[in-house]
Amino acid sequence: MCLGIPGQITKxxxxxxxxxxxAINGVRREVNITCIADAEHPGVLCR
Numbered sequence: 001m002c003l004g005i006p007g008q009i010t011k012x013x014x015x016x017x018x019x020x021x022x023a024i025n026g027v028r029r030e031v032n033i034t035c036i037a038d039a040e041h042p043g044v045l046c047r
Contacts, residue, residue: 009033 007024018034 007031 005024007022007029009020010023010028011021013019013021013030018032019030020033021028022031
Protein backbone atom coordinates (compact mmCIF):
# COMPACT_ATOMS: atom_id res chain seq x y z
CA MET A 1 0.00 0.00 0.00
CA CYS A 2 1.15 3.54 -0.74
CA LEU A 3 0.38 6.73 1.13
CA GLY A 4 0.18 10.16 -0.45
CA ILE A 5 1.51 12.67 2.07
CA PRO A 6 1.71 16.33 1.02
CA GLY A 7 5.20 17.76 1.22
CA GLN A 8 7.38 20.40 -0.38
CA ILE A 9 10.35 19.43 -2.53
CA THR A 10 13.26 21.46 -1.17
CA LYS A 11 16.11 20.02 -3.24
CA UNK A 12 16.64 17.61 -6.15
CA UNK A 13 19.33 15.21 -4.95
CA UNK A 14 19.64 13.26 -8.22
CA UNK A 15 17.49 13.91 -11.29
CA UNK A 16 18.84 10.78 -12.96
CA UNK A 17 17.93 8.59 -9.98
CA UNK A 18 14.69 10.58 -9.37
CA UNK A 19 15.54 11.36 -5.71
CA UNK A 20 14.70 14.57 -3.88
CA UNK A 21 14.66 16.06 -0.41
CA UNK A 22 11.13 16.81 0.83
CA ALA A 23 9.99 18.81 3.86
CA ILE A 24 6.91 17.50 5.67
CA ASN A 25 5.88 19.40 8.82
CA GLY A 26 9.44 20.72 9.16
CA VAL A 27 11.03 17.27 8.85
CA ARG A 28 13.26 16.73 5.81
CA ARG A 29 13.45 13.29 4.22
CA GLU A 30 14.93 11.83 1.06
CA VAL A 31 12.22 10.41 -1.21
CA ASN A 32 11.80 8.80 -4.62
CA ILE A 33 9.97 11.15 -7.01
CA THR A 34 9.42 8.73 -9.90
CA CYS A 35 5.61 9.04 -9.76
CA ILE A 36 5.51 12.84 -9.83
CA ALA A 37 4.04 14.03 -13.14
CA ASP A 38 5.07 17.26 -14.82
CA ALA A 39 4.53 19.02 -18.16
CA GLU A 40 7.27 16.93 -19.77
CA HIS A 41 6.03 13.62 -18.29
CA PRO A 42 2.24 13.93 -17.81
CA GLY A 43 1.51 10.22 -17.94
CA VAL A 44 4.18 8.69 -15.74
CA LEU A 45 3.32 5.04 -15.11
CA CYS A 46 3.54 4.05 -11.48
CA ARG A 47 2.54 0.64 -10.28
